[in-house]
Amino acid sequence: MIDVHCHLTEHALASNLDQVLEEARKTGITHLITSGTSYEDDLRVLEVADNKYVSASLGLMPYYNEDPEKVVELIKVSRDKIVAVGEVGLDYYLGNAGDRERQIKVFTLMIETARDLDLPLVIHSRSAGKYAIDLLIKHGVEKAVMHAFDGSVGHAMRGAEKGYFFSIPPSVIRSEQKQKLVKRLKLENLLLESDAPSLGPEKGVINHPKNIALSAQFIARLKNISLDKVVEATTESALHLFKINR
Numbered sequence: 001m002i003d004v005h006c007h008l009t010e011h012a013l014a015s016n017l018d019q020v021l022e023e024a025r026k027t028g029i030t031h032l033i034t035s036g037t038s039y040e041d042d043l044r045v046l047e048v049a050d051n052k053y054v055s056a057s058l059g060l061m062p063y064y065n066e067d068p069e070k071v072v073e074l075i076k077v078s079r080d081k082i083v084a085v086g087e088v089g090l091d092y093y094l095g096n097a098g099d100r101e102r103q104i105k106v107f108t109l110m111i112e113t114a115r116d117l118d119l120p121l122v123i124h125s126r127s128a129g130k131y132a133i134d135l136l137i138k139h140g141v142e143k144a145v146m147h148a149f150d151g152s153v154g155h156a157m158r159g160a161e162k163g164y165f166f167s168i169p170p171s172v173i174r175s176e177q178k179q180k181l182v183k184r185l186k187l188e189n190l191l192l193e194s195d196a197p198s199l200g201p202e203k204g205v206i207n208h209p210k211n212i213a214l215s216a217q218f219i220a221r222l223k224n225i226s227l228d229k230v231v232e233a234t235t236e237s238a239l240h241l242f243k244i245n246r
């Protein structure tokens with residue numbers, strides 16, 4: 001299994017990273033992608049990633065009002081050390097109405113950066129699924145992962161038609177909306193993510209990458225297919241999308 005989106009630089013995980021990664025290995029996780037959320041966090045992500053077991057993705061959370069150009073510069077000079085741009089996107093839950101224009105500008109800049117560097121995007125879209133998908137389609141994006149997508153099945157299907165992926169966190173076991181997504185989307189459009197230390201199986205409890213095993217099991221149950229099939233399909237998709245060497 002590949003955890004395509006987690007935050008190993010968050011204190012809850014960074015403070016005992018060796019153990020976190022050891023448990024991930026024991027659970028059958030063969031690779032992880034840790035995503036940065038700010039310039040400072042991106043620097044830490046580059047330190048944590050070894051490009052063997054852990055790959056890096058650099059981005060800027062839409063609700064952080066930081067200089068996006070500084071992050072873009074870091075992404076550009078780090079091109080050969082990273083596998084994606086993210087997390088980036090739109091957050092209309094935390095961002096107030098007046099902030100949306102700024103978020104769209106920053107997201108557009110990140111979309112252009114990913115395209116110029118030929119990297120996939122890892123996208124945060126809270127209460128903004130429709131708008132994020134619209135923007136990706138408008139810019140002709142071909143490689144994108146909608147992480148923990150909270151939008152409607154209808155908007156997800158529009159993204160899936162364009163070949164976008166939807167990474168499913170362990171919170172799927174307690175989210176009816178995510179269960180609906182899993183049921184409707186094809187297995188070929190699904191990936192596994194932990195978003196650790198967030199979005200665990202139990203609300204408010206620190207999440208760990210090893211819990212993507214729960215996502216995989218739950219997807220198998222919802223789609224009435226074997227666990228092996230889920231693991232094989234999601235792993236193949238992740239290897240191919242992020243160009244990860246076995």
Ligand SMILES: [Zn+2]
Pocket residue numbers: 005006007035087195
């Ligand atoms: Zn995240």
